[in-house]
Amino acid sequence: MVVPYKHEPFTDFSVDSNKQDFEKGLATVESYLGKDYDLIVGGERISTEDKIVSINPANKEEVIGRVSKATREIAEKAMQVADETFNTWRKTKPEVRADILFRAAAIVRRRKHEFSALLLKEAGKPWNEADADTAEAIDFMEYYARQMLKLKDGQPVESRQGEYNRYSYIPLGVGLVISPWNFAFAIMAGTTVAALVAGNTVLLKPASTTPVVAAKFIEVLEEAGLPKGVVNYIPGSGAEVGDYLVDHPRTRFISFTGSRDVGLRIYERASKLSEGQIWLKRVIAEMGGKDTIVVDKEADLELAAQSIVKSAFGFSGQKCSACSRAVIVEDVYDQVVDRVIELTKELTVGDTTDGSIFMGPVIDQAAFDKIMEYVEIGRSEGRLLAGGEGDSSKGYFIQPTVVADVDPKARVMQEEIFGPFVAIAKAKDFNEAIEIANNTEYGLTGAVITNNRDHIEQAREDFHVGNLYFNRGCTGAIVGYQPFGGFNMSGTDSKAGGPDYLVLHMQAKTTSETL
Numbered sequence: 376m377v378v379p380y381k382h383e384p385f386t387d388f389s390v391d392s393n394k395q396d397f398e399k400g401l402a403t404v405e406s407y408l409g410k411d412y413d414l415i416v417g418g419e420r421i422s423t424e425d426k427i428v429s430i431n432p433a434n435k436e437e438v439i440g441r442v443s444k445a446t447r448e449i450a451e452k453a454m455q456v457a458d459e460t461f462n463t464w465r466k467t468k469p470e471v472r473a474d475i476l477f478r479a480a481a482i483v484r485r486r487k488h489e490f491s492a493l494l495l496k497e498a499g500k501p502w503n504e505a506d507a508d509t510a511e512a513i514d515f516m517e518y519y520a521r522q523m524l525k526l527k528d529g530q531p532v533e534s535r536q537g538e539y540n541r542y543s544y545i546p547l548g549v550g551l552v553i554s555p556w557n558f559a560f561a562i563m564a565g566t567t568v569a570a571l572v573a574g575n576t577v578l579l580k581p582a583s584t585t586p587v588v589a590a591k592f593i594e595v596l597e598e599a600g601l602p603k604g605v606v607n608y609i610p611g612s613g614a615e616v617g618d619y620l621v622d623h624p625r626t627r628f629i630s631f632t633g634s635r636d637v638g639l640r641i642y643e644r645a646s647k648l649s650e651g652q653i654w655l656k657r658v659i660a661e662m663g664g665k666d667t668i669v670v671d672k673e674a675d676l677e678l679a680a681q682s683i684v685k686s687a688f689g690f691s692g693q694k695c696s697a698c699s700r701a702v703i704v705e706d707v708y709d710q711v712v713d714r715v716i717e718l719t720k721e722l723t724v725g726d727t728t729d730g731s732i733f734m735g736p737v738i739d740q741a742a743f744d745k746i747m748e749y750v751e752i753g754r755s756e757g758r759l760l761a762g763g764e765g766d767s768s769k770g771y772f773i774q775p776t777v778v779a780d781v782d783p784k785a786r787v788m789q790e791e792i793f794g795p796f797v798a799i800a801k802a803k804d805f806n807e808a809i810e811i812a813n814n815t816e817y818g819l820t821g822a823v824i825t826n827n828r829d830h831i832e833q834a835r836e837d838f839h840v841g842n843l844y845f846n847r848g849c850t851g852a853i854v855g856y857q858p859f860g861g862f863n864m865s866g867t868d869s870k871a872g873g874p875d876y877l878v879l880h881m882q883a884k885t886t887s888e889t890l
C-alpha cells in the first residue's frame with residue numbers, strides 16, 4: 376500500500392549536521408569534476424568527438440564535465456530505438472512503471488546533497504535553491520507515480536443494460552523531452568518521468584549548459600530498473616538535434632520547457648505534417664514569464680518588501696516565476712520602495728560554495744550580456760536605485776538591480792529579462808495596479824500583498840495568471856500543492872505537478888461491448 380503523497384521537506388542548513396552532509400555532497404561532486412559523459416541510446420554508451428563542455432558559471436575555469444554531443448544520425452538511431460521499445464514498454468503494467476519511479480526517488484533521496492551540490496557547481500545555485508530543486512525532482516517522481524496508479528484503470532462511465540462500456544488511458548508513443556537549465560534537475564526529471572510512467576518512451580535533450588546532472592539522473596533510472604531504450608539521453612544543439620526531432624514523423628509528442636521564442640518555434644514546426652506522419656503531434660510548451668507582485672495600500676508593507684526581494688533575486692532572478700515587476704499603490708509606494716532598496720543592499724553575491732552567500736552567478740556569458748543590456752535600458756527608463764554593476768572576469772556575477780518609477784509599458788516592464796533585475800511602477804489605486812499587472816503578453820505567476828478581503832476576491836477573478844499567490848512571494852510552487860503553468864505566451868498551462876498533467880501524455884480510449 377502506497378503511503379499518501381507529501382512533499383519532500385527542505386533542508387535546514389542552520390543545523391550543523393545538515394551543513395556537514397552538504398559539504399560531503401560537494402566533496403563527492405568534486406571527486407568527479409571534468410569527467411566525460413557518453414550519450415545513451417538503448418542502453419548503449421556512445422562517445423562522440425564533438426563535446427559539450429559544461430562549466431561552473433561561478434568559475435569559468437572549472438569544468439564540470441565533457442558531454443558527447445548528438446548528431447542527426449544519432450538522433451535518428453535514438454528515435455528508432457525509442458519507437459521499437461515503445462512496443463514493449465506500453466504493455467508494461469502501470470504498477471511496474473510506478474515502482475521504478477518510487478525506487479528512483481529513494482535513490483535520489485539517499486544522494487540528495489550530492490545532487491544539490493552538482494546543481495551548485497553546474498548551475499551556480501545557492502545551497503537552499505539547489506536543495507529545493509532536488510526536493511522538487513523527488514516530489515515529481517513520488518507524485519506522478521501515485522497519479523499513474525490512480526489513472527491506470529481509467530475513469531468510470533455509464534453502461535446501459537446489455538452493454539459494458541469502459542474508458543481507459545493508453546500512452547501516446549515516442550515523446551521528445553526538451554528541458555531548460557534553470558531547474559536543471561527538477562524540470563528535466565519531472566518532464567521525463569511523467570512521460571515514461573504514462574507508458575511512453577523518451578528522447579531526452581537537456582539544456583546544453585546543464586547536461587551533467589541529466590547524465591547522473593539517467594544512471595539513477597538505470598539503477599532503479601528502467602529497461603534499456605525507454606529513456607534515451609541525447610544532449611545536443613537545439614537547432615540541429617532539436618529541429619530534426621521536432622519535425623520527425625515518428626515523434627508523437629513534445630514536452631518543452633524553455634523560452635517563449637523557442638517554444639513558439641517548436642509549436643509552429645510541430646503543427647506541420649512530415650512525410651509519413653499519421654497523427655497530430657501533441658505539444659506541451661511551458662514558456663517564459665513577466666511576473667508581478669502587486670502591493671495594496673492596506674497591506675503588511677514589510678511582508679511586501681521581503682516578498683519582492685526574495686522573489687526577484689532568489690537564484691539570481693533566473694526563474695520563470697521570478698518577480699521581475701512590482702506594482703505598488705501610490706499611498707505606500709515610497710515606503711515599500713525604500714525598504715526594497717535597504718533589503719537589496721544587504722544581499723551577498725558570489726561563489727555559492729560558501730553557504731552563506733545569497734546569490735550566485737547568472738548562467739553564462741550570453742545571459743550576462745543580455746541582462747547587462749537591460750540594466751542600461753533600465754537606467755534610461757527609470758531611476759536605478761540599487762545594483763547596476765556586473766563582473767564577468769571569473770564568473771558571471773551581476774549585482775541585484777532595482778529600477779523604480781518605470782512606465783508600465785516600458786521595455787523593462789514588458790520583456791522577460793531572466794536575471795537579478797526588478798522594475799517598479801506606481802499605480803494610483805488597486806484597480807489600476809491589477810490592470811498594469813495584466814498588461815504583458817505573459818500570464819505565469821503573480822502575487823498580491825493585501826489585507827483587504829474584497830481585493831483578494833477581485834484579484835482572484837481578474838489577475839490573469841496561472842499561479843496566483845496572496846500575501847507571499849510569487850515563486851516556489853510545490854508539486855501536488857500548487858500545480859504550475861501559465862496562460863497566454865507563458866505556454867499551454869499544462870500544470871506540472873498537478874492532477875491533470877499525466878493525462879496530457881496519454882490518449883483516452885472508449886470500448887463498448889455488447890453483452
Ligand SMILES: NC(=O)c1ccc[n+]([C@@H]2O[C@H](COP(=O)([O-])OP(=O)(O)OC[C@H]3O[C@@H](n4cnc5c(N)ncnc54)[C@H](O)[C@@H]3O)[C@@H](O)[C@H]2O)c1
Pocket residue numbers: 553554555556557558562580581582583611612613614616617618621632633634635637638640641661662663664694695696791793819860861865866
Ligand atoms: N513555464 C515554465 O514552467 C518554465 C520553467 C523553467 C524555465 N522556463 C523558461 O525557460 C527559459 C530559460 O531556459 P532556457 O534558457 O534553457 O530556454 P531555451 O528556450 O533557450 O532552451 C530550452 C531548451 O530548448 C532547447 N532548444 C533550443 N533551440 C531549440 C530548437 N530549435 N528546437 C528544440 N529545442 C531547442 C535548448 O537546448 C534547451 O534544452 C526562460 O524563458 C524561462 O522563463 C519556463
Ligand SMILES: N[C@@H](CCC=O)C(=O)O
Pocket residue numbers: 557558693694695696849850851852853859
Ligand atoms: N516552479 C518554479 C519555477 C519554474 C520556472 O523557472 C516556481 O514556482 O518558482
